[in-house]
Amino acid sequence: MNGPEIHISFAPELRLFVAAERRLGRTSLTTDGSSTLGHVVESLGVPLTEAGRLLADGTPVRVSHIPAAGEDIEVLGVERPQQVPGAPLRFLLDVHLGTLARRLRLLGVDAAYESEDLGDPALAALSAREQRVLLSRDRGLLRRRELWAGAYIYSDRPDDQLRDVLQRFMPALAPWSRCTACNGELADACKETVEQHLEQGTQRTYDVFAQCRSCERVYWRGAHHSRLEAIVEEALREFGDPVA
Structure with a gap:
């Protein structure tokens, strides 16, 4: 120059x-x-x-x-909490942030995620088409002009990643309301309607279930529930009560 x-x-x-x-x-x-x-x-x-x-x-x-x-x-x-204009706050995560996507969904946050690498142009276009904030550790991806909105994920540790996103955007939290597998909404389900999806041991042991409206995956308070509950409780303690 x-x-x-x-x-x-x-x-x-x-x-x-x-x-x-x-x-x-x-x-x-x-x-x-x-x-x-x-x-x-x-x-x-x-x-x-x-x-x-x-x-x-x-x-x-x-x-x-x-x-x-x-x-x-x-x-x-960027000033925090960051205000995102326009559409309701929704996220799109790149292929390297699967754990973060599942934790956001656990908290009821709309977090789209593709387990296959779509490529930078497709991800940026999807962000624009669905008006989602793209979360990524790829600086080049975040520089694409067609991107609707984006944010760099500064840590490679899931605990820190989740805290950073919650602090930066302050999304409304509604724990246990989304499918961690597909991001669909959960609904209460009685045992009789979901028993065909359950193993015999689960049928005998548990009585309270939820089912995804999209992929029909069934949820119950199984062996990993205490670990997930700790993630939820910590998020609510730091970033507010769940929405009604």
């Missing part, structure tokens, strides 16, 4: 995206004089899904702003 020189700094939570020499604070950058600030930010490694307010000499500007010589640019992080 052989254009105006600007000065740019990134909020601490965004510094993992940029080169090491830009992680300590304000640094100089020579631009081409025609690229937008959004393009400059992304070219330095930060997906725009993770950028909050952009300031030029302390004044908020849009991603379409073209930086002028000598401007002091600050790139702030």
Whole structure:
């Protein structure tokens, strides 16, 4: 680049995206004089899904702003809780976030997930078509222009991933209301109507059941219920009571 020189700094939570020499604070950058600030930010490694307010000499500007010589640019992080305009809050998770998808569904959060890798173009198009927030650890995927909305998942640990999403978006929680396998809605079911799906030991031991309206999978409080209940209780304790 052989254009105006600007000065740019990134909020601490965004510094993992940029080169090491830009992680300590304000640094100089020579631009081409025609690229937008959004393009400059992304070219330095930060997906725009993770950028909050952009300031030029302390004044908020849009991603379409073209930086002028000598401007002091600050790139702030996304304000939390993040407001997503338009459709009801729904998520789409990429192929690497299956555990997070199941935990969100456990809490009653609408979380679409494909166990097969659809590819970046198809995922971005699905996000736009169904107006879902795409959750991913793939920075390239989050930079696709057709994406409706997205968010980077900062941790590779499911516990931290779940807490991060709940803190960032504050979705309404309705535990035990969704199928963890297909994301469908659950309904109470009597034993007589689901017994053909049950093994004899389960029929003898349990009396309370729920069934998915979509895939007909049957649920009961089995051996893993205490572990799942601990996840639910912790989420409710940190992020509010379930919806009525």
